[in-house]
Amino acid sequence: MTDHLKRQVTLDEVAERAGVSRSAASRVINNAPHVSKAKRVAVQRAVVDLGYVPNATARALATQQVGAVVLAISSDSPQVFADPFFAEVVVGISSVLEETDLELMLMLATSSRAQTKLEQLLRTRQADGVMLMSMHGDDPLAHLAEKADVPVVFGGRPVTFEPQYYVDADNRGGARLATEHLVAAGRTRIATITGRMDEGAGMARYKGYQEALAVAGLDASRVVHGDFSEEGGARAMRQLLAEHADLDAVFIASDQMAIGSLRVLKDAGKAVPGDVAIVGFNDITSARHTEPPLTTVGQPIQSLGREMARMLLGLLAGETPTPLILPTRLIARAST
Amino acid sequence: MTDHLKRQVTLDEVAERAGVSRSAASRVINNAPHVSKAKRVAVQRAVVDLGYVPNATARALATQQVGAVVLAISSDSPQVFADPFFAEVVVGISSVLEETDLELMLMLATSSRAQTKLEQLLRTRQADGVMLMSMHGDDPLAHLAEKADVPVVFGGRPVTFEPQYYVDADNRGGARLATEHLVAAGRTRIATITGRMDEGAGMARYKGYQEALAVAGLDASRVVHGDFSEEGGARAMRQLLAEHADLDAVFIASDQMAIGSLRVLKDAGKAVPGDVAIVGFNDITSARHTEPPLTTVGQPIQSLGREMARMLLGLLAGETPTPLILPTRLIARAST
DNA sequence: AACCGTGCTGGGAGCGCTTGCAGACTAAGC
DNA sequence: GCTTAGTCTGCAAGCGCTCCCAGCACGGTT
Numbered sequence: 001m002t003d004h005l006k007r008q009v010t011l012d013e014v015a016e017r018a019g020v021s022r023s024a025a026s027r028v029i030n031n032a033p034h035v036s037k038a039k040r041v042a043v044q045r046a047v048v049d050l051g052y053v054p055n056a057t058a059r060a061l062a063t064q065q066v067g068a069v070v071l072a073i074s075s076d077s078p079q080v081f082a083d084p085f086f087a088e089v090v091v092g093i094s095s096v097l098e099e100t101d102l103e104l105m106l107m108l109a110t111s112s113r114a115q116t117k118l119e120q121l122l123r124t125r126q127a128d129g130v131m132l133m134s135m136h137g138d139d140p141l142a143h144l145a146e147k148a149d150v151p152v153v154f155g156g157r158p159v160t161f162e163p164q165y166y167v168d169a170d171n172r173g174g175a176r177l178a179t180e181h182l183v184a185a186g187r188t189r190i191a192t193i194t195g196r197m198d199e200g201a202g203m204a205r206y207k208g209y210q211e212a213l214a215v216a217g218l219d220a221s222r223v224v225h226g227d228f229s230e231e232g233g234a235r236a237m238r239q240l241l242a243e244h245a246d247l248d249a250v251f252i253a254s255d256q257m258a259i260g261s262l263r264v265l266k267d268a269g270k271a272v273p274g275d276v277a278i279v280g281f282n283d284i285t286s287a288r289h290t291e292p293p294l295t296t297v298g299q300p301i302q303s304l305g306r307e308m309a310r311m312l313l314g315l316l317a318g319e320t321p322t323p324l325i326l327p328t329r330l331i332a333r334a335s336t
Numbered sequence: 337m338t339d340h341l342k343r344q345v346t347l348d349e350v351a352e353r354a355g356v357s358r359s360a361a362s363r364v365i366n367n368a369p370h371v372s373k374a375k376r377v378a379v380q381r382a383v384v385d386l387g388y389v390p391n392a393t394a395r396a397l398a399t400q401q402v403g404a405v406v407l408a409i410s411s412d413s414p415q416v417f418a419d420p421f422f423a424e425v426v427v428g429i430s431s432v433l434e435e436t437d438l439e440l441m442l443m444l445a446t447s448s449r450a451q452t453k454l455e456q457l458l459r460t461r462q463a464d465g466v467m468l469m470s471m472h473g474d475d476p477l478a479h480l481a482e483k484a485d486v487p488v489v490f491g492g493r494p495v496t497f498e499p500q501y502y503v504d505a506d507n508r509g510g511a512r513l514a515t516e517h518l519v520a521a522g523r524t525r526i527a528t529i530t531g532r533m534d535e536g537a538g539m540a541r542y543k544g545y546q547e548a549l550a551v552a553g554l555d556a557s558r559v560v561h562g563d564f565s566e567e568g569g570a571r572a573m574r575q576l577l578a579e580h581a582d583l584d585a586v587f588i589a590s591d592q593m594a595i596g597s598l599r600v601l602k603d604a605g606k607a608v609p610g611d612v613a614i615v616g617f618n619d620i621t622s623a624r625h626t627e628p629p630l631t632t633v634g635q636p637i638q639s640l641g642r643e644m645a646r647m648l649l650g651l652l653a654g655e656t657p658t659p660l661i662l663p664t665r666l667i668a669r670a671s672t
Numbered sequence: 673a674a675c676c677g678t679g680c681t682g683g684g685a686g687c688g689c690t691t692g693c694a695g696a697c698t699a700a701g702c
Numbered sequence: 703g704c705t706t707a708g709t710c711t712g713c714a715a716g717c718g719c720t721c722c723c724a725g726c727a728c729g730g731t732t
Contacts, residue, residue, distance in 0.1 A: 008460060010718060021682040026720060034680055053460040057402060058718030060393045061687045068441070081427050082638075084420035091417050094444045104442045105404070108430045124344060124389040259625055286622040289595055302418075346688060357712040362690060370710055394688035397717045 009052045018046040029054060068103040069312060070127045072118050075135035078110040084284065085301060089155065092305020093131065100313065102128065115141065122148040129312045134158055137198030151315040155308050157200040165315065167307040167324040171201045174297040174328030175208025178251050178279045181295070181330055183216045187249035187277055191222030193236040193261065195253040202228070205253045205281060222247055226257050233257025237264040248276055255280040255287045255296055262290055277336040292334035299328045345388045354382040365390060404439040405648060406463045408454050411471035414446040420620065421637060425491065428641025429467065436649065438464065451477065458484040465648045470494055473534030487651040491644050493536040501651065503643040503660040507537045510633040510664030511544025514587050514615045517631070517666055519552045523585035523613055527558030529572040529597065531589035538564070541589045541617060558583055562593050569593025573600040584612055591616040591623045591632055598626055613672040628670035635664045
């Protein structure tokens with residue numbers, strides 16, 4: 001703690017040094033009109049001489065704009081955020097925010113204390129806008145957000161309703177792609193391990209699977225519900241094997257679960273893709289390094305973040321953006 | 337954009353409804369002394385009746401405290417942040433911040449614009465404190481931070497100097513552990529693929545390797561410098577194989593590089609760990625899923641974040657914390 | 673010569689909150 | 703009963719900035 005006290009340079013000092021009024025100085029800082037060339041230059045000089053930087057707080061108070069948006073992750077477990085997924089989203093968001101004067105605040109609303117904070121935020125305009133990723137089913141926050149006092153864009157869609165503004169990945173389309181891929185490979189007894197059915201992504205991927213099989217005229221009853229986790233995937237695969245010993249392929253709603261499944265399959269002496277073909281979802285880094293490398297569905301995660309930010313910016317600018325669904329694509333590797 | 341306009345409830349309204357002065361109301365909000373029980377209760381009632389939430393901006397202006405700290409990642413590439421490492425750090429940080437009234441702001445200082453922003457932040461107290469992770473060598477920001485106008489704690493140490501407040505993982509110790517493990521396994525021609533030598537972690541891990549071999553009286557000249565990336569690891573391994581065909585083990589400064597190396601080793605027909613034993617660093621998730629699963633050094637990443645936040649909190653409270661070095665540990669798997 | 677833009681200019685009133693301070697009031701202490 | 707200390711209480715002065723507004727100067731119209 002050196003000299004945290006040497007007071008900040010204020011607008012008044014700048015004005016004085018430049019020999020103009022505070023109002024005039026303010027105008028040139030925000031380069032507003034109605035300032036003569038001469039004064040404008042004088043102020044600019046003073047600014048660099050003094051090393052003036054506007055006080056964001058004071059400005060915020062005066063303009064009633066915070067100058068910051070928040071990315072809120074509402075979830076029941078703090079660990080979800082450890083998922084690299086979010087790191088990527090953040091990179092996307094931050095890449096577009098970087099070109100604005102907005103700061104990014106992060107809220108991991110996992111404890112009830114944090115949830116309350118988020119709620120208040122939504123009500124009381126402590127941020128100019130929020131990007132909300134709500135992970136579990138009927139999150140009350142999600143509803144609250146819809147009628148919030150501040151613009152909200154959703155990342156992903158809750159299961160229970162369709163928010164007004166959101167950007168989502170085409171989970172259903174991706175799942176269909178994956179399943180069709182299995183069909184095209186000649187598999188006929190195609191099972192699925194779903195994600196959590198109280199999450200939008202889990203539900204959508206399951207629907208995609210059903211659609212593809214319906215089109216192909218195949219049986220879509222080999223279903224076990226998982227939870228997106230590796231351990232859950234292993235469990236689900238054991239159950240699948242027990243209940244549907246005849247399966248020759250399975251579409252698994254996340255790579256993590258696929259990895260768990262692979263282990264079980266190996267222990268059970270099933271060859272992949274010989275006996276059973278596997279396709280996962282997400283294209284996490286690990287998917288390239290499994291044995292065999294995992295065929296999976298990739299989604300443009302950074303774009304997701306980028307588009308969320310852009311949409312929010314649009315909202316802040318008074319536009320009325322339309323929801324966005326980002327394409328997913330099949331990445332064929334050795335597990336099919 | 338519904339009715340973002342219904343004005344906020346202010347302290348004055350609370351005071352009026354409670355029949356007290358604004359000062360009194362303020363005191364109970366901040367539960368300061370010198371308020372009679374009766375008025376205290378009255379104000380509290382008014383607060384809930386009105387749904388009052390203090391305006392953070394106004395408070396910040398009055399108290400000269402922002403109520404937020406920032407996590408800044410200074411780097412030349414935006415992609416570094418995509419590393420799950422940071423997601424974990426953030427989880428740690430946010431878990432301790434959650435119990436305070438501080439918000440977390442994120443700055444990925446990757447463009448020069450963002451760098452400038454960070455610089456100003458450091459000078460002008462736009463945050464109450466900052467946690468800085470500076471990735472590349474002689475980052476001018478790092479020096480700037482040391483004499484900043486606001487408390488700064490470093491995550492990891494720059495190569496060029498030792499900051500006053502930091503928390504770091506015991507990279508050197510971990511590397512020593514890893515190398516000793518190789519020695520203990522009877523390997524004698526132990527090479528290393530280092531990380532970037534302009535990063536603290538890269539340097540420290542290299543030193544640890546050297547130390548261990550010195551103690552064991554073994555040759556420490558089988559060295560190739562990598563860059564922490566998977567591709568770089570592959571490249572380095574090819575070079576290593578070409579220059580030191582006799583090696584029987586290699587300590588690789590990151591799991592990513594180890595993964596790249598594994599591929600090269602396989603192509604070269606070398607068995608792991610039969611012909612050459614491998615140990616990585618970081619214990620990323622993928623490390624469990626390589627073929628064979630990777631022996632590696634794990635570091636307590638969430639703790640790193642947690643301790644950074646705690647240290648910053650201490651600083652804000654006027655304490656003078658001492659730097660912290662977190663232990664790393666060897667995780668033995670099948671590659672050794 | 674009276675009149676009307678048009679573009680600058682600075683004064684000053686906020687934005688919502690904290691806090692030093694002086695006054696009022698209460699409870700002891702002698 | 704009067705001082706002394708102690709506890710409330712509200713006034714008012716900020717925190718640093720924005721922005722409305724009235725005032726002014728200047729040049730061009732009638």
